[in-house]
Amino acid sequence: MSEAGAPRAGAVRYPVVAPGVGDFRGASATEPAAHWKATAAGERLVPTHCCFCGVQCGMYLRVTEGRVIGVEPRNHDINKLRLCPKGVSAYQQVHHPDRLLSPLMRDTRDGPLHLVSWEAALDRIVSEIQRIQSRYGRDAFGVLGGASMTTEKTYLMGKFARVALRTRHIDYNGRLCMVSAAAANKKAFGIDRAGNPWADLLETEVIMVAGTNIAECFPVAMQYFWGARDRGAKLVVVDPRETAMARTADEHVALRPGTDAAFYNGLLHVIVRDGLTDERFIAEHTVGWEAVRDTVAAYTPERVGEICGLDPRQIQRVAHLWGRAGRCWAAHGRGLEQHFQGVENVLSCINVSLATGQLGRPGAGYGTLTGQGNGQGGREHGQKSDMLPGGRDIENPEHRAYVAGVWGIDEADLPPKGTSMPEMIWQMAAGEIRGLLGMCNNPFVSLPNQAVVRAGYEALEFHVQSDFFLSETAARADVVLPSTVWAEDEGLVTNGEGRVIKYNKAVEPPGEARTDWQILCELARRLGAGDKFPFRSPAEILDELRVASKGGVADYYGITYEKVEATGGVFWPCPTLDHPGTPRPFEGGRFYHPDGKARFHAVEWRPPAEPPDQAFPLRLTTGRTVAHFLSGNQTRRLPGLVEQTPRPWVEVHPSLGFADGDPVRVVTRRGAVTYPALVTEAIRPDTVFVPYHWAGPIAANLLTIDALDPISKMPEFKVCACRIERGQAVDPVPEPPMPPGQRPYQPETAPLGDPRPPTSPQGRGTAEP
């Protein structure tokens, strides 16, 4: 542009394009943003992905002068430019004024946190680890990780625990998220992976989605579901609430929380009764059908209707819809999995897909929707108590020997299987675990039965936690280490499809913040294991991870940064460098048990751990809302998201006699919280719902039960018995924790004190005052 034509400062923008030239009704919507990008002076667009859910939308971070100043949509194969409100707002974490910039420490367990140098913090951590392990044994120091970290970091967590600390006690927050699906997938298919890429959805005829509020938890995945419906697919949504997705579904199966296995058995009963099974698929590709067939014989539509609170005719309609279609897709989420019989619930769902041969073809799909960004990759490479890299089993001698060889240690020095995250909390209370390193988790919000969780942490002699905001859990730690957000490091993440993609580094960490892998390597060095942790970059960690996973089920050997960058992502298993990856692992009816066949598992429905009774006649279920993520530590400080949804509420049916905004006290055997009522017909009258992202006195997890699935050890977040009563006043939202002497960022709109519920479960309408 010539100087004469340059716009004056402060001039109106539209003369930049001569009137009539830039006809908005002639412009293309799909071309890349090349011209526009080039005009933003001095701006760099860093291609990366979102830090939040398991969809892992591609995005560009706008970077100028070393600062992330915004987001620009990216036409990545997963999301095709689309983002949800969390994705749009994610970048606001990077330079947020509440970021932790230096280590904090308290000198005594009850003293105040104060600023401290890295040197002093690391000295304290190492001396406490050594003191506790020498006094109480190696297993007395535990490690808890998380699945929002890159795969490189999660790999290093497992190695750090087993090689540097040599403790058996390591687990991670996926225990609260994906483990029931993972365990069931391994039992049925011999592999813990989704069956198809989401693009396959566009070819399906019937979709059955159970226990997942996709519109709020995975909004950008909705394009695949709506796209399938545009092409004629029928939609069945199984959920006690009429979610935004269920609202227009062909069948909304509003069953009682805690009755899923009965529902699936009922479907299979009708499918068998009416001759809709795929006998050839069953014969050629499965084992164990007879026991399942015999079991479901007792699950007549009438009996199932009774158990689930459904019209028996709906069970038949759904069974016929599914059984008579050529290509069907089953998807599920935490609503099916977070149960006392979570693994069996998932198996009962898989039984339906297996019996009708609805697997391994375009349009014939199956998969869980992983909740965390790296929910999939974060559980495959060794931070889970019973697993080693590559999805290997820590109790299998061959697997142990292989990984010990890669790590250069004696197999006998590799600790045995540990315990699950909730069990570790109980062991903390019992004095079996005396010290804890926590990274990328916030159990003071996320674990059920908070009183027990608090007691566990209170009993610790030493607790170190890393995070980038001071989480509720970190605020109780003895040492807090400032770590990085996703935009300050690089590494791989595996999304819900099993597609491996890459985060790229946009800016340097602020202040003295360090990445979690740097922290682990430095601690290992000080603990005398530095030779096993010589890593100078995530790429070096990945190189070791690739070898450590080689030959395992979750084989990442053929996955490199270059390959991921050159494609839309690589689906594991990918065993060699020239292997294209495996988008459809069950193609051709091939499964990953030694005989190549899938396994049926006969499931008998069991009531929830705490069924309703006279004193607690209702069912409490919990879940997410679209503006917040998991424990809320990443979203409760971002102004736009807080404006959309400032506080939790309790969703109640009008028949329970409350009006919108009434203070309603939700009482369970574990606690009581008073929330504002959101009165809606879109929930079963026998069920109430509370979102779980908030902490302290308004935490939904003060109320939930810590009954665990016997196989996966996943807590039963999704149902417990409760009663509701008229409350005095709504419990206020506490401010997020801050280091001593600091106040949290106060946006202009600070609705934290607002006692009202949102207009709708998705938030407050923009017209609301």
Add this chain to the structure above:
Amino acid sequence: MMGTTLFIDPGRCIGCQACVAACRECDSHRGKSMIHLDYIDPGRTAAAMPTVCMHCEDPVAPCAEVCPADAILVTADGVVQEAAKERCIGCGNCVDACPFGVPKLDVAEMLQYKCDLCYDRTSVGLAPMCATVCPTGAIFYGSVEELEADRPGAQAVDVFRFGEAEVRTGCAVVAPDTFAGPVPGGM
């Protein structure tokens, strides 16, 4: 004549407010969203619908017609621009005149704000930010042919009736193909 424009398809909207968050990101009104997102059936369903400026064309956009300061310009391409800051007197006439309730008045600044179809983006061939990020395609940017190819059975309607008056708009809403006649506007 509908060329490349915005289509609002409320049947697909999940009320997530990605559009609202994206609109806040605009460099010309950072932190302020021009999108209205209403939960239109509260207490009964989770239904929601976004409202953007419909860029009225027939008759001339009512907001521009009533502006005493001639601050609201309609560019030759049909985009009804936001009130020019150097002309706007913050009288609020446009807020009262708009049949869709779109313009907002910032009473502290005494300035009008409204959706200008992301002129910085659309004038160089990019889709508006709301339509780019919308997870469900409830806000769609493209031609009516592209819309129909994407969604068989969808019908785009660009005529609204408010009492006796009919307004033809530059943006459109999607209705089932069985729907006939102008969209009844709320009063």
